[in-house]
Amino acid sequence: MRCSPRGPITAAVLLLSCPAPATAEPLPRRPPSTGPEKEMLDQAKRLVDQGRIADARDIHLTLWRLTRSASDAFRVGMLSFRLRDYQMAAEFLAIYFDMVGTPDAPKIWVPPGFKESYELARANFAEARRHVxxxxxxxxxxxxxxxxxxxxxxxxxxxxxxxxxxxxxxxxxxxxxxxxxxxxxxxxxxxxxxxxxxxxxxxEAPAAPRASxxxxxxxxxxxxxxxxPALRWWTVGALAATSAALGVVGGVSVAEANDAADDRDAAFVRARWEVFRCRPGLPACDAYAEADGRAKTFTALSVGAFIGAGVAAGGAVTAGFLLAPxxxxxxxxxxxxxxxxxxxxx
Incomplete structure (x- = not known):
């Protein structure tokens, strides 16, 4: 029925007859604390002020078993985090989040300042999850x-x-x-x-026969x-270190091979000017042979080192993939x- 007032009296009558808008149901609240519960809460607060966090947590844990309230789950989780008991902190903070909802969509009545305490609990929960x-x-x-x-x-x-x-x-x-x-x-x-x-x-067992x-x-x-994680990181780290070491050896070998090649070229020039044909015993010829041998040795060593570095690097990548959890x-x-x-x- 459409309610449209046409005069003061008609408006008053229609105002009384029109249904009132539905109001949202109030969110559930924790029942008031009993006398013994208040005494336990006061005692827990005194223990926290004295730095006896573990004793205070035991009291809140007892209250949680009695009341199953979100506030007690919150206090147990936060005190456990202060004690670095990350397993219990994560457990009770998860219970708290499940019971209370979010600041934008709470499941129960929440006091003023709830958003700040909720964000702090979220931060503590994320840190606790890193350890468990x-x-x-x-x-x-x-x-x-x-x-x-x-x-x-x-x-x-x-x-x-x-x-x-x-x-x-x-x-x-x-x-x-x-x-x-x-x-x-x-x-x-x-x-x-x-x-x-x-x-x-x-x-009953399935009708299909079993193979064995x-x-x-x-x-x-x-x-x-x-x-x-220990096996994975030790394996990957060892292969990566081997790859790096072989890379360094390869770089040093390249430098030594270049120096030896320069010495060999200089000795070859001297040999061409001092003698017509090289033979053992001549200083220029001996210098040329020694430099040529060093150049070949370091060249081969550098090639082998770089190949080994590549193989070790590939092994590190493969081990990291195969040993991933x-x-x-x-x-x-x-x-x-x-x-x-x-x-x-x-």
């Missing part, structure tokens, strides 16, 4: 307990990545008696996706790549039995 790796764990069955190095980190599907120290880790899942565990390595600042395939108890029973066992999967680790099932199969991609 991230595992994106994907399980085939919902509700499976996901474990990393024997510690349960959640239940599938995991909403956020699992932040771990650089290096190899055991990643597994358990559900209704079925379980699977694989090895997955990750570099600092890197990320891996781990696929875990679980079959519920009593599930041994292929269904987890041990039959290709071994994880053992390449690491993989971008993905995928885990699947082979046949009907729970198992893993790893595939690597760039």
């Amino acid at each position: 790796g991230a595992l994106e764990v994907r399980a085939s069955e919902p509700g499976a307990a996901v474990l990393v190095d024997g510690r349960q980190v959640g239940v599938s599907p995991l909403k956020l990545p699992v932040f771990v120290a650089p290096g190899p880790h055991r990643v597994g899942a358990q559900l209704a008696g079925a379980q699977v565990e694989v090895q997955a390595a990750v570099d600092a600042g890197g990320e891996r996706t781990v696929w875990l395939v679980l079959r519920r108890a009593g599930s 029973k041994a292929a269904d066992l987890p041990g039959a999967a290709p071994p994880l790549s053992t390449r690491g 993989e971008a993905k680790v995928r885990v699947g099932a082979l046949g009907a039995a729970p198992g893993v199969a790893l595939s690597f991609s760039w």
